[in-house]
Amino acid sequence: MNSIRGIGAIAxxxxxxxxxxxxxxxxxxxxxxxxxxxxxxxxxxSLSDQPATQAAVKSIVDEWNADNADIQVExxxxxxxxxxxxxxxxxxxxxxxxxxxxEASSIVSFAADGYLADLTDxxxxxxxxxxxxxxxxxxxxxxxxxxxPSTLQSYMAFAxxxxxxxxxxxxxxxxxMTWDELQEIxxxxxxxxxxxxxxxxxxxxxxVMSLALGFDGGFFSGEGADASIEVGENELAVPERIxxxxxxxxxxxPTSLTQSGSDVLASFYGGKVAMTVQGSFQAxxxxxxxxxxxxWVALPPLEGSEGAVQAANPQTYSVNVDSEYVxxxxxxxxxxxxxxNLAQIAYADALxxxxxxxxxxxEKLAADNPAWTQVLASGEGLVGPPFLKVEKYTEWKDTIATxxxxxYLADQITSEELAAQLSDGWADIAG
Amino acid sequence: xxxxxPWWGTLLMYVALAAFLFFLGFPLLWLLSASFKSTSELNSLxxxxxxxxxxxxxxxxxxxxxNLITAAGNSLLVSIATMVITVLLSMPxxxxxxxxxxxxxxxxxxxxxxxxxxxxxxxxxxxxxVLRSINLNDTLFGLILVYVTFTLPFTLWMLQGYVAAIPTExxxxxxxxxxxxxxxxxxIILPLLAPGLVATAMFTFVSAWNEFFLxxxxxxxxxxxxLPIALRSFLGAEGQTQLGPLAAGAILATIPSLIIFSILxxxxxxxxxxxxxxx
Numbered sequence: 001m002n003s004i005r006g007i008g009a010i011a012x013x014x015x016x017x018x019x020x021x022x023x024x025x026x027x028x029x030x031x032x033x034x035x036x037x038x039x040x041x042x043x044x045x046s047l048s049d050q051p052a053t054q055a056a057v058k059s060i061v062d063e064w065n066a067d068n069a070d071i072q073v074e075x076x077x078x079x080x081x082x083x084x085x086x087x088x089x090x091x092x093x094x095x096x097x098x099x100x101x102x103e104a105s106s107i108v109s110f111a112a113d114g115y116l117a118d119l120t121d122x123x124x125x126x127x128x129x130x131x132x133x134x135x136x137x138x139x140x141x142x143x144x145x146x147x148x149p150s151t152l153q154s155y156m157a158f159a160x161x162x163x164x165x166x167x168x169x170x171x172x173x174x175x176x177m178t179w180d181e182l183q184e185i186x187x188x189x190x191x192x193x194x195x196x197x198x199x200x201x202x203x204x205x206x207x208v209m210s211l212a213l214g215f216d217g218g219f220f221s222g223e224g225a226d227a228s229i230e231v232g233e234n235e236l237a238v239p240e241r242i243x244x245x246x247x248x249x250x251x252x253x254p255t256s257l258t259q260s261g262s263d264v265l266a267s268f269y270g271g272k273v274a275m276t277v278q279g280s281f282q283a284x285x286x287x288x289x290x291x292x293x294x295x296w297v298a299l300p301p302l303e304g305s306e307g308a309v310q311a312a313n314p315q316t317y318s319v320n321v322d323s324e325y326v327x328x329x330x331x332x333x334x335x336x337x338x339x340x341n342l343a344q345i346a347y348a349d350a351l352x353x354x355x356x357x358x359x360x361x362x363e364k365l366a367a368d369n370p371a372w373t374q375v376l377a378s379g380e381g382l383v384g385p386p387f388l389k390v391e392k393y394t395e396w397k398d399t400i401a402t403x404x405x406x407x408y409l410a411d412q413i414t415s416e417e418l419a420a421q422l423s424d425g426w427a428d429i430a431g
Numbered sequence: 432x433x434x435x436x437p438w439w440g441t442l443l444m445y446v447a448l449a450a451f452l453f454f455l456g457f458p459l460l461w462l463l464s465a466s467f468k469s470t471s472e473l474n475s476l477x478x479x480x481x482x483x484x485x486x487x488x489x490x491x492x493x494x495x496x497x498n499l500i501t502a503a504g505n506s507l508l509v510s511i512a513t514m515v516i517t518v519l520l521s522m523p524x525x526x527x528x529x530x531x532x533x534x535x536x537x538x539x540x541x542x543x544x545x546x547x548x549x550x551x552x553x554x555x556x557x558x559x560x561v562l563r564s565i566n567l568n569d570t571l572f573g574l575i576l577v578y579v580t581f582t583l584p585f586t587l588w589m590l591q592g593y594v595a596a597i598p599t600e601x602x603x604x605x606x607x608x609x610x611x612x613x614x615x616x617x618x619i620i621l622p623l624l625a626p627g628l629v630a631t632a633m634f635t636f637v638s639a640w641n642e643f644f645l646x647x648x649x650x651x652x653x654x655x656x657x658l659p660i661a662l663r664s665f666l667g668a669e670g671q672t673q674l675g676p677l678a679a680g681a682i683l684a685t686i687p688s689l690i691i692f693s694i695l696x697x698x699x700x701x702x703x704x705x706x707x708x709x710x
């Protein structure tokens with residue numbers, strides 16, 4: 001009988017809690033709109049997750065709000081995880097915020113579905129000329145600018161200088177480093193229990209698609225739903241090179257191929273791998289987290305047959321086409337993207353800013369961190385890749401390309417089979 | 432006639448049990464250990480359960496950032512409310528399902544099983560639109576309703592199994608003594624069903640406590656985020672993980688669950704029916 005009383009008590013508590021929950025609701029319609037005195041409030045959904053970046057975003061928004069009483073901006077903090085699902089639901093349900101933070105490759109489908117405002121005539125002219133054509137290309141769909149490109153990452157090699165020295169290898173100091181050099185250094189630094197390279201390729205597609213541009217491996221041609229794929233020698237150059245290093249040279253730590261980039265850092269700090277290829281943003285993490293006395297360097301940008309070219313897949317700020325305040329949103333984003341502001345955000349996130357003036361500003365901010373020189377240098381070769389024009393790229397990447405690359409890098413299929421899987425898979429998806 | 436187990440048999444049984452317990456508990460131990468390790472130690476290749484230097488900053492970071500306390504309050508409110516409503520609704524329904532005969536029961540069973548085959552991602556947009564039309568999106572009450580909808584079929588299925596296990600002879604005996612249907616339910620069925628109710632309540636609580644996707648999509652105001660959403664914010668773009676604060680947050684997130692379980696598990700006793708009916 002006591003147990004019944006206990007359950008009864010919990011039931012009562014639950015009903016009380018439920019009654020209370022009715023009093024603690026967020027507004028179901030807390031969207032943008034006109035506040036007191038005709039002031040406009042814009043909803044700005046930010047995905048910035050690093051405390052320093054959140055602080056930078058808040059400080060910029062506070063500054064804007066202080067100077068613009070008639071256009072106020074409200075930050076809605078969200079996270080990267082599940083952001084696509086959240087946004088597609090918001091767009092479909094008509095509750096998307098005015099300003100949307102995301103990334104270029106993921107907003108293509110939103111643009112195709114007509115959810116994003118055309119910003120072509122709203123982007124500040126000075127800002128337009130401050131950002132390279134290649135990067136603008138990455139956020140242009142059917143001749144419409146659908147987002148402001150903010151920060152980017154490149155892939156670069158970091159090295160344990162002591163291990164390179166111990167192997168008698170000279171640390172590359174040129175403007176770029178060829179793949180042959182990387183391969184030779186990896187071979188030279190591979191000894192009994194140390195591998196030359198640790199490369200976190202658990203999700204290999206983004207890395208391969210980006211670095212393939214250095215060999216003119218574009219994979220796709222055409223736009224939208226009509227894009228076609230070609231997987232030839234240029235497209236296979238990067239995966240074949242990695243495969244050769246892993247299985248012929250045996251200079252890549254095998255387990256690293258199944259890990260994320262961040263996972264590999266432990267092996268790098270522990271001296272188990274002499275080099276690691278990472279997103280450029282890791283420069284700051286390595287500077288903060290590496291053991292005391294760890295002697296590391298950022299190597300020059302990787303150069304393929306076509307140069308040190310990589311894919312620009314920037315983080316983006318778009319405006320909801322259904323927003324009543326598209327122009328005001330663009331006005332705020334022009335301010336948000338100014339050189340000083342973008343530099344603050346890029347530096348906090350350890351990413352490369354899209355604009356020239358912001359890069360100059362970051363150089364000053366990062367004067368005491370030599371790795372940033374290489375990080376910023378690697379940003380010079382970023383161009384809008386063909387896959388950003390492809391409507392169903394994300395679907396192909398997740399369902400076809402990633403498993404195919406994983407199988408190839410696990411030495412389970414040949415490069416011919418890889419090419420066939422990538423091509424046939426696209427044919428299935430594109431219909 | 433019972434044969435006495437040899438001493439080594441008992442020893443073996445306890446060793447096996449201890450090994451099983453260790454197997455189950457090790458991830459939690461490791462999480463606890465990680466929550467007290469410094470970033471540099473977490474980034475090293477050292478595999479040690481006892482942290483080299485006890486670092487409590489992960490806990491302060493976890494509590495200071497991401498509104499973990501508020502999120503824990505939201506999770507607790509949503510989970511308890513979901514648990515109570517689901518149990519209250521499923522109890523009479525389960526009794527009817529278990530005891531009624533005929534087509535309605537068969538139809539009910541089919542409905543329950545059918546409702547289980549739809550993945551949440553398939554119905555999230557219609558659900559969002561329905562909630563929006565009744566002004567319940569981005570509210571905890573709306574999320575509770577959704578959780579009840581999602582957990583009710585399974586709990587109903589679970590509970591009707593418990594009801595079916597209660598011998599009908601006990602109800603018949605009550606009827607012979609002149610008890611009404613309500614009295615029988617209250618004085619005979621309910622006490623015997625207590626372990627089943629507790630198991631159902633536990634399942635519902637944990638389901639709501641751990642749920643991520645629906646909360647992610649349906650809640651838009653940061654002050655309404657539940658714990659899984661708040662914890663995921665320690666995972667950044669490009670696979671960056673703040674492992675220490677995440678581990679600390681996860682440890683803090685398990686405490687309410689542990690308390691609820693420690694309260695409820697005492698009620699979760701089997702064998703209540705032993706001897707209720709003479710064979």
